[in-house]
Amino acid sequence: MEANMPKRKEAGKSLRIKVISMGNAEVGKSCIIKRYCEKRFVSKYLATIGIDYGVTKVQVRDREIKVNIFDMAGHPFFYEVRNEFYKDTQGVILVYDVGQKDSFDALDAWLAEMKQDLGPHGNMENIVFVVCANKIDCTKHRCVDESEGRLWAESKGFLYFETSAQTGEGINEMFQTFYVSIVDLCENGGKRPITNSSASFTKEQADTIRRIRNSKDSWDMLAVKPGASRDEVNKAYRKLAVLLHPDKCVAPGSEDAFKAVVNARTALLKNIK
Ligand code: GTP
Ligand code: MG
Numbered sequence: 282m283e284a285n286m287p288k289r290k291e292a293g294k295s296l297r298i299k300v301i302s303m304g305n306a307e308v309g310k311s312c313i314i315k316r317y318c319e320k321r322f323v324s325k326y327l328a329t330i331g332i333d334y335g336v337t338k339v340q341v342r343d344r345e346i347k348v349n350i351f352d353m354a355g356h357p358f359f360y361e362v363r364n365e366f367y368k369d370t371q372g373v374i375l376v377y378d379v380g381q382k383d384s385f386d387a388l389d390a391w392l393a394e395m396k397q398d399l400g401p402h403g404n405m406e407n408i409v410f411v412v413c414a415n416k417i418d419c420t421k422h423r424c425v426d427e428s429e430g431r432l433w434a435e436s437k438g439f440l441y442f443e444t445s446a447q448t449g450e451g452i453n454e455m456f457q458t459f460y461v462s463i464v465d466l467c468e469n470g471g472k473r474p475i476t477n478s479s480a481s482f483t484k485e486q487a488d489t490i491r492r493i494r495n496s497k498d499s500w501d502m503l504a505v506k507p508g509a510s511r512d513e514v515n516k517a518y519r520k521l522a523v524l525l526h527p528d529k530c531v532a533p534g535s536e537d538a539f540k541a542v543v544n545a546r547t548a549l550l551k552n553i554k
Pocket of ligand 1: 445
């Protein structure tokens with residue numbers, strides 16, 4: 282039996298699973314869980330000390346699912362406590378705050394922490410990950426947009442939801458899809474079900490969109506040297522257009538990236554004799 286496979290009480294009927302929350306301190310992990318389990322929101326920040334544990338029951342199709350939720354503290358101080366809890370997990374709720382770029386950039390480090398703690402025999406492939414882009418109610422402070430978050434999540438084969446623990450937006454939908462995916466995984470012999478989105482764009486497309494997003498000027502965007510010729514600019518443009526054309530590329534953010542490339546080419550050609 283796979284190490285991550287949950288214990289079944291009665292084959293085909295009830296199922297016991299373990300899910301954990303992960304992400305920087307103060308991104309809203311505890312509030313997301315509270316919103317779903319207790320239908321309420323607490324605006325005062327009460328940092329989780331180490332781990333909070335809770336049990337809940339949910340129904341997925343004909344199965345009753347007993348969910349053990351381990352809500353982890355995001356503060357680095359609690360690393361030693363957290364690392365006891367990564368193993369035997371079927372689902373991870375990975376949270377960042379859309380108004381805190383650091384918390385988004387930290388997602389890779391969270392995966393690395395989990396991977397390290399699971400050790401060489403740990404398998405992250407048979408765990409369902411759902412990424413929550415949380416605090417979408419704070420529109421004024423938003424600095425990580427939907428396509429950036431979705432691109433990161435979907436290029437890893439993770440689910441992605443925009444959530445607000447404060448208003449409740451996206452929370453039920455997120456948990457419902459998350460639990461259904463975990464049950465699908467359990468019924469699929471412990472293999473993560475292939476989502477449509479994970480198979481629909483390439484790593485090259487995802488990396489190119491990210492590179493374009495972070496480029497410092499039009500030369501950089503087209504990946505040509507400053508002072509390049511018309512031919513070089515056109516050649517670089519054509520290569521990117523083929524890769525990112527909205528008819529061919531469904532990666533989140535591809536439409537904006539394509540438009541940016543068109544504009545960069547126009548701007549450069551204006552100034553090249
Ligand atoms: P640690 O336990 O320290 O790791 O933090 P956490 O990720 O569990 O954060 P927590 O859920 O305690 O929320 C942190 C703060 O953000 C609290 O003041 C919450 O009220 C606030 N908060 C959480 N979710 C939302 C949200 O969706 N919108 C807004 N506006 N505030 C939120
Ligand atoms: Mg907490």
